[in-house]
Amino acid sequence: MAGQRAARFSMGRDGWTMIKEGTATYVDGRGPVIPFTGKYAVKTSAVFDLIRAGWDGAGLVDAPYRPLRIEFELTTKCNDTCASCGMGALSLQAGRSLSDRQLDHLVSEFASVGLPSVAITGGEPFVAMRALLRFMAQARGTVDVSKLTTNGVWGSQKRCGPTFDQLVAHGLLDNRLFVPLLMVSIGEQTTPLDRVCRIIHHAVTEFSDHELNIAVSSLADPSTREHRIYPVMRLYAETYGDFPHDRVHSTMRVYLPNERLDDQAAIHRPGRTSVARWMDHCYDCFAPTVGAYVLPTALLKASGDLYACAAFNVPEKLGFGNLFREPLRDILARTNRSAYVATVRAGGGLKALHDIIPRAESEQMTCGSFCGSCALLIDAFERKTGGEGTAGGTEPPMVSVDALWSRFPAKRPSGDKARG
Structure with a gap:
């Protein structure tokens, strides 16, 4: 005891x-x-x-x-x-x-x-x-x-x-x-x-x-x-x-x-x-x-x-x-079309964005919280990917979920099946 x-x-x-x-x-x-x-x-x-x-x-x-x-x-x-x-x-x-x-x-x-x-x-x-x-x-x-x-x-x-x-x-x-x-x-x-x-x-x-x-x-x-x-x-x-x-x-x-x-x-x-440090310590x-x-x-x-x-x-x-x-169903569908959410989801946190936003850049950005770093990273992500990948009411670029999981295979839940 x-x-x-x-x-x-x-x-x-x-x-x-x-x-x-x-x-x-x-x-x-x-x-x-x-x-x-x-x-x-x-x-x-x-x-x-x-x-x-x-x-x-x-x-x-x-x-x-x-x-x-x-x-x-x-x-x-x-x-x-x-x-x-x-x-x-x-x-x-x-x-x-x-x-x-x-x-x-x-x-x-x-x-x-x-x-x-x-x-x-x-x-x-x-x-x-x-x-x-x-x-x-x-x-x-x-x-x-x-x-x-x-x-x-x-x-x-x-x-x-x-x-x-x-x-x-x-x-x-x-x-x-x-x-x-x-x-x-x-x-x-x-x-x-x-x-x-x-x-x-x-x-x-x-x-x-x-x-x-x-x-x-x-x-x-x-x-x-x-x-x-x-x-x-x-x-x-x-x-x-x-x-x-x-x-x-x-x-x-x-x-x-x-x-x-x-x-x-x-x-x-x-x-x-x-921001790079916030990214490194972000949980999934x-x-x-x-x-x-x-x-x-x-x-x-x-x-x-x-x-x-x-x-x-x-x-x-x-x-x-x-x-x-x-309807909530429509809002969740829109969330699932977000390239930013899909990338963070598949990569186990903000650290997944290191593949898109160079560390040299994220090291130069500073803020006081995980949330502040997320806000800065969203803007940087949109600049790097050439579109609005997050905001409600927009049509973000479609991202293949299987393509994202292939980059982070260890993160894929055991019950998550491949989709076409």
Whole structure:
């Protein structure tokens, strides 16, 4: 047992921290899946077989890009006003929530392509509680809610227990494939930390890890790298006893800009990193993955715009259509016609673009994040290939998927058949 703990935890400045992101990563075709392990745990070792059966039943046979999850903005409203909000949340007065008609439309569209799961975010989803519960009830049995993100505003002594009861009554525990994850995001939020602790305590004492996972997304200022998870751990220990390290998963991030906020506080990130280095360290975000992550994941903004990446500062050119104006099936087909997406998908990440964009050029470009490097690489890719290979509404050059796999044979999933 001691050896297992050493493998699952890392030492922080205040002692052991919770389970680190990256534990228990399972990629389709690269070994067995162990159920009920990882932040995005699955309920069956046959999860990829079941997901493929859903896609095939929906007619998405052999499409190279098929998301395992769509992360969507239930609302852009938020009770808080974080100066560096990476999600671009708006005030309660300025934001908007999806309507009943839009929510029902999403459930129908998700079902039409056999989408395995969704993640619900905002804004703050719990300020749109009626819409949240409606979607969960409508989606039950059709598409799993694999993640629900919150700043913990509802974690007061009066609201915490009843809110959990409502979530359960509307299907929180009824997922078919994924153990649901409740993600509590802390950073600049003014939510009292005792509410965060109360939510954690309720989750780990009232639910088993086969029913519900809990995580803390601890965002840090890029200049100081200070995370608020440490005072949360101290307060929890003072209030409830030992912090439940074996149940609480960790996501530790830094703030990133969001184009929605014109007056967003400046992000001061020390140093500049070459795009070539970002490329070399980019992971395979299009490989079907569960456990530590759910990949590939798309982003659906409250406007209906759909992106082939779930980063909230995703490059606009990775937007391939609007789900409130056209079928999801058509948007996915357009994504699959993107030469840029196909190249990154087949090559296992941004490193695949080294074959197209000379390292001498990418070494000269600098930026502060993977997302920033992706935006620069899209433009460079279009210049090198002589066309718009990404933007929604265009007709990118067709690329033979088999031709791409032939360049990266080790990346080809075992179940992916050759196509003419």
